[in-house]
Amino acid sequence: MPPLVAIAGCGAVTAVGRGVKALRSALRSNASGLRPSARFDHPRYQSAIVGTALGNGGGAGPDDPAWELATEALQQARDEAGPILKSIPAERIGLVLSTTKANIEALERLRARRPCSPEGRRHLQGNLLAADLAGAHGARGPVQCVSVACVSGLVALQQGARLIQRQAAEAVLVVGMDHLSAFVVAGFSALKALDPSGCRPFDQERCGLSPGEAGAAIVLVGAASAPPQAITIRGWGNNNDANHMTGPSRDAVGLVLAIRSALASAGLQPRDVQYVNAHGTGTSYNDAMESQALRAVFGESVPPFSGSKGMLGHTLGAAGVVETVICILAMQDRFLPGTPRLGVVAEGVPVSVVREPRVISRLDCVLKLNTGFGGMNGAVILGYA
């Protein structure tokens, strides 16, 4: 077995509040943080329903929201991992940032000739944002900025685990971040990819996604620093459909490969998986492809699964990290998260979809999935050592 990679702390700033406590509470009540936003109430946008985390959905916000989201989530995660991180030299702590657009707010401001700080402009570049976050959060080891569309978060977790396993670092701060922007909402509107009523993953009436923003962080540590009874990253996979730039493959080949790679690297069988947190964008093609992939791997015994984007929106580069935080909370508290905003389950969706959260006796093995533009597919398996 490859060296152990354990989780020592988490942080989250999302549409349901600032901090893991707020996320935990929303998960228990199956609440949705999606709301209409005056900022996007304009014919240019297909929908005004978004998941706002910084509370500025109605007007002017900070000029560097990328920094605000990422640094707050990192601080939360470092606070939880405090004593463990303090025992590790800064040179042995790395940072991997996952983002698709970094501080794209700066581009909007500069084009509109609105004020933008030098830092806001600098953070247009994801690698410089990562370097500044590392400097501010005591990470002097390897620093990377990963950008693999909406699979970025899972790839960043994989990268963090690889750095630890090959002893390039003893701890890695993995932080996922994307902020709400006119840039992104206009783009998805142009693609006609938004659900005017707000996203409804796996629902028969689903017709698109809802954009969201989030900062989320997970502290990964090696075996020597792992807390007792820690949740670990057991395995992962990452494969391409090689099919289409914006649409998922109809035969789900890339996601099936990614899940099977994750199971193989974890030394597990499909029957060992107790819960799947799906990508679940709420677009008809994605949800159908994901349902097909689950059936291809698990047959008629698809484990309980749910989607979290009806709660947080699609947080793009943050999605893999924040949805992994949800999986961690589910394992810690022994419950299956629900699928907020799911009404009538669509035809073809496996019957094991979880509508409402429910408590279970044990949750020891969880599969997290994401897919993205460019045919990207990712899978990560969490378990206990």
Add this chain to the structure above:
Amino acid sequence: MPKLIQTRASWVTESDLRTAKLGGRFGRLDLLSQLALLAVEALHLDFDALPRARTAICLAAPGGSLSTDVEYWNGCDAVGGPSPTLFAYTLPSAAMGEIAIRYRLTGPNLCFVGEDDMLLSEAGDLIQRGEAEGCLCVCCRIVSTAAGELIDASPVTEARAIFLSLDG
């Protein structure tokens, strides 16, 4: 530990695009994707001899997709809004998707925003760990004049590629 070898290498610039013959679809791609594809094409690899599900793609984009971002966002006030086609290329990893589609490669993908200093080590790690048998490593450096003004960088348009695999 198994030994890695670099079997092919290429370097292309914007001037090479004029003579590129990569089909009609090629003209609809953004510059980053075009150059990345051209750099891979210039490796003259026999893709039919590669295990496609075990061939990884690692990309470094020092300027990210900022040049395409600027072009896309400059069209935001156009009638009908910004281009949906261009929006799909406002991700540096779009170039990886284009490479995967063209050569039908379904292996692992890694894309970094930043310099290419870690590209070979990360590609080598994927191979050494057994996650892939070979890896296309591509560094695509695209900074348009407009993007360069935003980040105080000089315009540049070039891409380099190598193929990394296990010796023997």
